[in-house]
Amino acid sequence: MLHLGELGDGTDRLLEYLDTHDGRPPRQIRFETVERLPMADFPVPAYSLIWLRQYFIASIQFSSGCPYACEFCDIPGLYGRNPRLKTPEQVLRELDEIVAAGAVSVYFVDDNFIANQRAAQELLPHLIEWQVRNRYPLRFACERPSTSPRTSGCSPSCALRASIPCSAGSRRPSPMPCEPSPRTRISACRC
Numbered sequence: 601m602l603h604l605g606e607l608g609d610g611t612d613r614l615l616e617y618l619d620t621h622d623g624r625p626p627r628q629i630r631f632e633t634v635e636r637l638p639m640a641d642f643p644v645p646a647y648s649l650i651w652l653r654q655y656f657i658a659s660i661q662f663s664s665g666c667p668y669a670c671e672f673c674d675i676p677g678l679y680g681r682n683p684r685l686k687t688p689e690q691v692l693r694e695l696d697e698i699v700a701a702g703a704v705s706v707y708f709v710d711d712n713f714i715a716n717q718r719a720a721q722e723l724l725p726h727l728i729e730w731q732v733r734n735r736y737p738l739r740f741a742c743e744r745p746s747t748s749p750r751t752s753g754c755s756p757s758c759a760l761r762a763s764i765p766c767s768a769g770s771r772r773p774s775p776m777p778c779e780p781s782p783r784t785r786i787s788a789c790r791c
C-alpha cells in the first residue's frame with residue numbers, strides 16, 4: 601500500500617481500508633491525498649509514546665510550504681507556495697507535550713520558518729512567553745533563508761535567535777544586521 605502526499609483525505613481512506621481489511625492486498629493500492637487536512641486541524645502528535653530524552657533533538661512543525669522559488673528546491677512544488685499554518689496555541693500545546701516527554705531541544709522542521717513572515721512574527725512572542733513561564737526548558741532550532749527577499753532589517757528568525765535562542769544555518773554569510781547570539785549553534789540549512 602502506498603500513501604501519497606500529506607495528511608488528508610488519502611490518509612482517511614487508508615485508515616478506513618486498514619480497519620476493514622485483513623491480510624495482504626492482492627495488488628498494490630494507492631491512497632493519494634487530494635484535499636490536505638488544514639494544519640490547524642492536525643492532532644497533537646503522540647509525543648507521550650516515546651521517551652524524547654533519548655533523542656538528540658525533538659521535532660515540531662509550524663508551517664508547510666514556501667512562497668519563494670529557489671531553482672534547486674522542490675518544496676514550493678510539493679507543499680505549495682501559500683504556507684499553511686498551525687496556530688500559536690497549537691504549537692504551545694505541542695511544546696508542553698514535548699517537554700513532558702523529556703526533550704531539551706526542539707527543531708522546527710519547516711523548510712522555511714519565515715515562509716509567512718507575519719505569522720512567524722506573531723508566533724515569536726508566544727514562544728518567548730512560553731519559555732519564560734516554563735523557565736527555559738528548551739533550545740530551539742529552525743531553517744530560514746540566509747537573506748530575506750521581501751524585507752530589509754532584522755528578520756523574525758533573527759529576533760528568534762536573539763531571544764529564544766534559535767539556531768539558523770546558511771550557505772553564505774547573512775548580511776542581516778543582527779548577529780546571532782553567542783549561544784547560537786549552526787545547523788544544516790537547505791535555504
Ligand code: SF4
Nearest residue numbers: 666668670673711791
Ligand atoms: S530553498 Fe528555502 S526559501 Fe528557497 S524555495 Fe526552498 S524552502 Fe523556500
